[in-house]
Amino acid sequence: MSPGDGRGHALRILRAGTGEQWATYIAETLIARLQVTPSLRVCLPTGLTPVPVYERIAGAVAAGRASFARAEVFLLDEFGGVAPDDTGRCDQMLRRDLLDRIDLPPERFHRFALDGDVDAECGAYEQAIGSGCDLTLLGIGRNGHVGMNEPGSGPESLTRRVELAPETTAASARYFSHDRLPTWGATMGIATIMRSREVWLLATGTGKAPIVRRVVRDAISPLVPATLLRSHPAAMLIADADASALLGHGVG
Ligand code: F6R
DSSP states (O other): OOOBOTTSSSOEEEEOOSHHHHHHHHHHHHHHHHHHOTTOEEEEOOSSTTHHHHHHHHHHHHTTSOOOTTOEEEEOEEESSOOTTOTTSHHHHHHHHTGGGSOOOGGGEEOOOOSSOHHHHHHHHHHHHTTOOSEEEEOOOTTSOBTTBOTTOOTTOOSEEEEOOHHHHHHGGGTOSSSOOOSEEEEOOHHHHHTSSEEEEEEOSGGGHHHHHHHHHSOSOTTSGGGGGGGSTTEEEEEOTTTTTTSOTTOO
């Protein structure tokens, strides 16, 4: 595992070995951040990528090696038009994968309630984040989205309602147990994410290798929103061997 500075931009690239090594590295680094800053304000994604990381963090809390008692968790995004108890909702996924298994006080979990005035809800969320999270974890969509910031999302974008790209709606089928798939959602914006002190972009598996290569090598552009993170002073791409397979030698 060796951090590098890619091609001269700010994004650090960490090739983190096997999926096991990758998950352990991320979980242990997050636990270390929590030990230094027990009141850590952390933004967490859902999706399949972080699941093994959450598994390890839950294990560390159960073993008394980590505590979220004073931390604060902000959910990165949420699907719209989905029932509050739908198991495919992002808040339900995060509860299942992590929150039900750690000691975070319920009132320290921030999530989106999208059944009322969505714009007002997004504005209130942006206010709650305030000067930014301490740490933001992100997965990457195959089209380069982060959160639900689809291609076209600019660096100034804030927490807001968004329409999902057709491929994102199709990909969400893996989270839902029915075929009424969401076409919109609410997400922290690129500017909201950029206010975070640290950002970790997570990727695993060969399916993510092409987009990981584009995130590192394409021009910084809203067309591939994850490239915008290269302008962040403390962003790190943490990819396992499979996801970093197309980066070539000398990168990361
Ligand atoms: C989830 C999220 C999405 C996913 C991305 C990758 O909260 O914001 O951007 O991180 O679609 O999904 P997985 O990890 O399932 O490949």
